[in-house]
Amino acid sequence: MQLVVGRVGRAHGIKGEVTVEVRTDEPELRLGPGAVLQTEPASAGPLTIEAGRVHSGRLLLRFEGVKDRNAAEALRNTLLIAEVDPSELPEDEDEYYDHQLMDLDVVLADGTEIGRITEISHLPSQDLFIVEREDGSEVMIPFVQEIVTEIDLENQRAVIDPPPGLIDDRAVVASTRDAEAEAGAAAQGEAKAEAKDEPRGDGS
Template sequence: MQLVVGRIGRPHGLRGDVTVDVRTDDPERRFAPGAVLSTDPASAGPLVVASRRWHSGILLVRFEGVDDRNGAEELRGTTLVIDSADVPPSDDPDEFYDHQLIGLTVVTPGGERAGEVTDVLHHGQDLLVIRRGGREVYVPFVKALVPEIDLEKGTLLVDGPAGLLDPDQIA
């Protein structure tokens, strides 16, 4: 399985730097000089990081062989990916990678199937996107609401207030 670690944005400057929309919790490692990243579309890569730096909170990356603004512009919109097998397991039993959560069956304390995790959003507070009845429900990914995750069984327990998993109810 491939994991998205970033998406190439607009060129920055004239020497081939590009902005990267970071989608990994470890950008220093994923975008270290010498790191090799696969791409989607595959025809754009693989790409080797030549250098990286932060500028006003935005990651700027230069890839080997991309030496000017035109080359950087050709990469715009390219998704940067790694193989999930290259991600070491976490030592923390309460820490999960997005790819481990996506696809889990959501259950209630009573054992009722309540949907499936389809995405994890990182907006200051991590949010689980749960597909339920053809609609999406957003649940904060906090221990108080998600007290139990069983990767072997493929389930995630959501124990929240009444209406939390009801997309038609406003709390």
């Protein structure tokens, strides 16, 4: 099974290093020296990682044969793809590979369907599920234990307990609309009251 494990960013320095947007929970394994990666577009690879290091919180990689800034810049936006055994599982039972989570149904504890996971976004602070809803809209669900309470691979679903407003902001919109209506009504009432108090002509 092929999995996207990273995306090449801009060149760093003049010796062929590139910044990499990591898309795997195991960068030490997938993006370590000696790893051979397929690419998208395929014409850019395969690429063999020669060396890697972390600089200012970013992963920097150098590939064999990429010796200068121009060659590194030519790889910008290239997707890095690793070959993974579908039966392979993370060592930690509370961790999951992206391919295990893709296409899971997202539901509430009472079974209410929210949508389907179409993408996992790996951010520096946390991972996010990109969930496509039935109407085609998308909602982002932080992959944290307080919100994602269960991953049920057997039944292909992720159970969530979202805080107010995370997946449905209609209540917020309604309350805002009501507040605006109340404010408008109050303004009209004040205007009428002022009109009553104003003198009507000079009395002649």
